[in-house]
Amino acid sequence: MRALVLERPAPAATGPLRLAGAPDPVAGPGELVLRVAACAVCRTDLQICEGDLAPRRLPIIPGHQAVGRVVAIGRGVADWRPGDRAAIGWLGGACGTCRACSAGRENLCRAATFTGWDRDGGFAELVAVRADFTLRLPDGFGDLDAAPLLCGGVIGYRSLLVSGIRPGGRLGLYGFGASALLAIQVARYWGCEVFVATRSPRERDRALALGAAWTGGYDDPPPAPLDAAITFAPAGTVVIAALRAVDRGGTVAINAIHLDRIPEFPYEDLWGERSLRSVANYTREDARAFLDLAARIPVRTEVEVHSLADGNLALARLAAGEVAGAAVLLPGA
Numbered sequence: 053m054r055a056l057v058l059e060r061p062a063p064a065a066t067g068p069l070r071l072a073g074a075p076d077p078v079a080g081p082g083e084l085v086l087r088v089a090a091c092a093v094c095r096t097d098l099q100i101c102e103g104d105l106a107p108r109r110l111p112i113i114p115g116h117q118a119v120g121r122v123v124a125i126g127r128g129v130a131d132w133r134p135g136d137r138a139a140i141g142w143l144g145g146a147c148g149t150c151r152a153c154s155a156g157r158e159n160l161c162r163a164a165t166f167t168g169w170d171r172d173g174g175f176a177e178l179v180a181v182r183a184d185f186t187l188r189l190p191d192g193f194g195d196l197d198a199a200p201l202l203c204g205g206v207i208g209y210r211s212l213l214v215s216g217i218r219p220g221g222r223l224g225l226y227g228f229g230a231s232a233l234l235a236i237q238v239a240r241y242w243g244c245e246v247f248v249a250t251r252s253p254r255e256r257d258r259a260l261a262l263g264a265a266w267t268g269g270y271d272d273p274p275p276a277p278l279d280a281a282i283t284f285a286p287a288g289t290v291v292i293a294a295l296r297a298v299d300r301g302g303t304v305a306i307n308a309i310h311l312d313r314i315p316e317f318p319y320e321d322l323w324g325e326r327s328l329r330s331v332a333n334y335t336r337e338d339a340r341a342f343l344d345l346a347a348r349i350p351v352r353t354e355v356e357v358h359s360l361a362d363g364n365l366a367l368a369r370l371a372a373g374e375v376a377g378a379a380v381l382l383p384g385a
């Protein structure tokens with residue numbers, strides 16, 4: 053098969069991915085092999101390719117928002133058939149027995165494995181996945197539309213849950229990339245008033261078009277205190293700005309797997325039972341709940357399509373903030 057292989061992290065502009073031939077993956081016990089139709093590019097892929105996230109295995113095939121069809125079924129898998137449409141996200145597996153897994157918090161499993169970081173991912177024609185972590189997609193989404201929902205969408209949804217925002221509440225979104233674009237659609241569906249802070253004039257226009265009540269810069273105070281906020285920008289200063297904008301009792305949920313650092317801030321910014329929480333990964337239950345909700349709303353996102361050979365271009369465009377919705381690789385193209 054053909055795949056995009058990362059041998060050594062390097063700046064996106066220098067083209068860290070190499071298009072190469074790789075052995076076809078085999079479906080081990082409990083696994084499926086999917087023929088990848090579409091794989092969206094996530095900021096986390098960029099952070100792995102550039103080395104902001106330390107590699108867990110090299111060489112590795114990145115990509116963790118893949119939609120495809122089942123082409124091979126390993127021993128012990130009963131509930132999948134050849135040709136079934138299937139999808140895989142960031143959570144590639146969890147142990148199933150630790151305290152976190154037993155408590156329904158597999159997103160916090162210390163033995164969890166991640167697609168495109170621990171195991172080869174979807175920037176390839178074929179990918180082997182754990183059958184029990186493979187997702188079914190509701191009808192109504194094409195492969196292209198579904199791919200960007202699998203990480204940005206699901207984790208955005210978990211961020212909404214972690215932020216504690218209630219229907220009709222006042223929600224702040226700090227940064228307005230692929231994940232926020234999807235989260236605002238859920239929040240608007242819940243009747244929330246949404247305030248979007250971003251440096252980018254283009255992103256402000258996009259936010260207003262999706263029903264934001266207000267847009268501004270990171271340090272502009274929103275016109276009313278927020279019940280909750282989610283930060284998407286991977287900068288600690290933005291976390292502090294969000295904390296200053298939430299009302300007493302409000303929560304700031306940090307949707308970032310990598311953050312530079314959080315600068316020192318006065319305790320009075322946290323005082324009044326404000327909370328600061330990180331959002332780590334997601335559970336399969338989050339994924340199923342979000343995909344059903346997204347099909348009902350329906351959540352839509354703009355996609356730009358690239359062939360596998362243009363993987364480095366897609367990464368560079370994401371790094372430069374040039375991707376309007378989500379970049380999606382089509383390994384069959």
Ligand SMILES: [Zn+2]
Pocket residue numbers: 146147148149150151152153154158161162163164
């Ligand atoms: Zn576990």
Ligand SMILES: [Zn+2]
Pocket residue numbers: 094095096097116142203204
């Ligand atoms: Zn991701």
